[in-house]
Amino acid sequence: MKGLARKWATFVALSLFVSMSNASALSDLPWQFGPAKVQVGPQATIEVPDGYAFLDPEGTKRLNVLMENPPDETDTYTLAPTDMRWTAFFDYDDIGYVKDDEKLDPDDILKSVKEGTEESNKERRSRGWDTLTLVGWKNPPQYDTQFKSLAWSFLARNDKSQTEVVNYNARILGRSGVMNVVLVSDPESLDASVADFKGALDGFAFAPGQTYTDFHAGDRVAEYGLAALITGGVAAVAAKKGFFAVIATFFAAAWKFILIGLAAVGGAIKRLFGRKA
Numbered sequence: 001m002k003g004l005a006r007k008w009a010t011f012v013a014l015s016l017f018v019s020m021s022n023a024s025a026l027s028d029l030p031w032q033f034g035p036a037k038v039q040v041g042p043q044a045t046i047e048v049p050d051g052y053a054f055l056d057p058e059g060t061k062r063l064n065v066l067m068e069n070p071p072d073e074t075d076t077y078t079l080a081p082t083d084m085r086w087t088a089f090f091d092y093d094d095i096g097y098v099k100d101d102e103k104l105d106p107d108d109i110l111k112s113v114k115e116g117t118e119e120s121n122k123e124r125r126s127r128g129w130d131t132l133t134l135v136g137w138k139n140p141p142q143y144d145t146q147f148k149s150l151a152w153s154f155l156a157r158n159d160k161s162q163t164e165v166v167n168y169n170a171r172i173l174g175r176s177g178v179m180n181v182v183l184v185s186d187p188e189s190l191d192a193s194v195a196d197f198k199g200a201l202d203g204f205a206f207a208p209g210q211t212y213t214d215f216h217a218g219d220r221v222a223e224y225g226l227a228a229l230i231t232g233g234v235a236a237v238a239a240k241k242g243f244f245a246v247i248a249t250f251f252a253a254a255w256k257f258i259l260i261g262l263a264a265v266g267g268a269i270k271r272l273f274g275r276k277a
Contacts, residue, residue: 025066026084030059033082037203040077041092043210044179047203052081060089079200086185086193088200094177095222097215100148102225106140112231113154130160138166138190141230148173148212150226155187166190168197171229174206175214178229 032038034048048054055078063078077090114134121131134156141152153168168183185193
């Protein structure tokens with residue numbers, strides 16, 4: 001339950017100014033520099049291009065500590081350009097084959113996520129964390145029928161600092177589950193970051209026999225469709241069954257902050273990366 005909750009939470013971000021000491025600590029993480037082919041769990045690989053770097057789950061855990069993020073409960077991998085102008089996190093959800101024949105209703109999805117945000121703010125206040133307001137869609141959900149991927153982004157606002165933040169989300173569908181991807185970027189440079197990220201993602205591939213088109217009759221099918229990949233699968237299933245107390249608990253526990261602001265010292269990080277590489 002907690003692992004699935006963590007995955008649903010990752011589209012939210014907060015601004016953070018990173019000190020020079022953190023920049024040095026970031027460069028000391030076990031980065032694998034491109035060009036290199038790396039495993040993203042047993043389910044997939046990615047070709048890391050020149051000028052980019054990759055962290056395995058252990059390195060990503062250390063990154064979370066530096067960025068004051070709660071620890072991941074599942075294996076999470078990190079991909080970023082060496083100037084850290086954006087950061088992408090990957091984790092796999094073994095939920096079965098997700099049918100992609102569902103029609104998406106952006107207004108209905110946004111309403112559900114706003115309710116989740118309001119519920120999660122209760123947990124944030126209890127922890128002394130800043131609360132968030134979900135402003136709306138930065139980009140409404142779009143499903144790519146050719147690449148079997150769902151992408152969207154929300155615009156949120158830190159209620160204390162009034163800083164606007166954006167996380168870009170993608171879900172890449174496979175035969176037995178979904179690769180969750182969240183890209184953290186400054187709102188002003190989001191479009192350029194997404195374009196750059198998509199170029200780097202050209203080297204992503206599921207393992208042989210695990211692509212969406214490898215599905216065979218008798219394979220496990222997920223209990224929910226595309227919309228629930230945005231609003232939270234556990235909550236979607238609970239809603240169907242009437243477990244509203246479960247939903248409230250899920251919303252309160254789900255949200256994880258992904259902190260951003262590395263671009264403020266991006267040049268210094270790139271120089272440190274250069275020396276490491």
